[in-house]
Amino acid sequence: QKEVEQDPGPLSVPEGAIVSLNCTYSNSAFQYFMWYRQYSRKGPELLMYTYSSGNKEDGRFTAQVDKSSKYISLFIRDSQPSDSATYLCALTGGFKTIFGAGTRLFVKA
Amino acid sequence: GAVVSQHPSWVICKSGTSVKIECRSLDFQATTMFWYRQFPKQSLMLMATSNEGSKATYEQGVEKDKFLINHASLTLSTLTVTSAHPEDSSFYICSAPQTDSNQPQHFGDGTRLSIL
Numbered sequence: 001q002k003e004v005e006q007d008p009g010p011l012s013v014p015e016g017a018i019v020s021l022n023c024t025y026s027n028s029a030f031q032y033f034m035w036y037r038q039y040s041r042k043g044p045e046l047l048m049y050t051y052s053s054g055n056k057e058d059g060r061f062t063a064q065v066d067k068s069s070k071y072i073s074l075f076i077r078d079s080q081p082s083d084s085a086t087y088l089c090a091l092t093g094g095f096k097t098i099f100g101a102g103t104r105l106f107v108k109a
Numbered sequence: 110g111a112v113v114s115q116h117p118s119w120v121i122c123k124s125g126t127s128v129k130i131e132c133r134s135l136d137f138q139a140t141t142m143f144w145y146r147q148f149p150k151q152s153l154m155l156m157a158t159s160n161e162g163s164k165a166t167y168e169q170g171v172e173k174d175k176f177l178i179n180h181a182s183l184t185l186s187t188l189t190v191t192s193a194h195p196e197d198s199s200f201y202i203c204s205a206p207q208t209d210s211n212q213p214q215h216f217g218d219g220t221r222l223s224i225l
Contacts, residue, residue: 008150034213043115043202043216044153088152095210097143101152 003027006089006100015109019076023089023100026070030091030098033065035074038086038102047087048074079107111137111207115217123225124195130188130220132203138183139205143214144176147200156201159186193224 006023013019021035032051036044048063050056056063064073072091076083084107089100112135120128132142140161145153157178158166165178175197177189186205190197200221204214 032211032213036216041200041219041221043113043204043218046213046215049213090213092211092213097210097214099153104150 001026003098004089004091004100007103008101010104010106012106012108013079015079015081015107017079017107019074019079019083019105019107021074021076021087021089021103021105023072023091024070025072025091025098027091027093028067028070030093032092033063033072034090034092035061035063036088036090036099038088040085044088079105081107081109083107111205111215113203113205113215113217115203115220117220118218119221119223121223121225122193125192128190128193128222130190130201130203130222132186132188132205132217134184134205134215137205137207139186139207140183141210142180142186142203142205144178144186144188145202145204147202147219149200153202156188161186190222193222195224198222198224 004025034049035047038044053065053067060077062075086102086104088102114133116131142159144156156171159178159180161180167173180186202219204216206212
């Protein structure tokens with residue numbers, strides 16, 4: 001079993017839709033939970049991070065962590081074509097960071 | 110926010126040459142930096158952990174003599190791909206946590222390496 005599972009997609013949605021991206025993990029030692037956005041041929045850009053269960057909101061983005069279920073989510077409201085990218089979840093604990101496979105998102109105008 | 114700069118962004122060279130990639134933390138000091146390799150449409154693969162003032166720690170299966178890492182200062186780590194061959198062609202990305210290794214990593218923009 002992989003330490004983190006993320007559906008690679010691709011996920012295609014119309015502009016303005018609400019997007020839900022998810023990861024599940026197996027190791028309860030993970031303490032920090034991050035979401036990165038990666039455009040083609042660029043390095044990943046940190047979007048959000050949290051270290052506790054619950055929700056964290058930043059503009060159109062909401063990160064949700066459920067430690068009891070080992071499940072993390074990223075919601076994008078009012079999606080835009082510029083949101084088209086690969087989104088990677090990442091988990092850190094014990095000085096180790098594990099990345100999900102990344103979900104490719106396409107937002108159609 | 111924390112900025113990590115990587116140079117060059119793209120390099121093309123002949124088989125057998127050595128290529129050096131630089132990774133700099135611009136507005137913070139990084140005692141630890143990470144080097145990743147990424148194939149098209151795949152996730153990041155950790156190659157090695159670069160430690161300032163000491164030897165790098167390589168992941169299983171990564172040849173340390175092939176991928177030389179030097180972390181001579183608190184703001185600079187270099188990856189040298191020695192005697193590069195076409196199979197070394199890939200996207201190489203560095204990152205650094207702003208404080209300790211449990212904190213989120215900030216990534217450079219990557220180096221696209223093409224070996225002819």
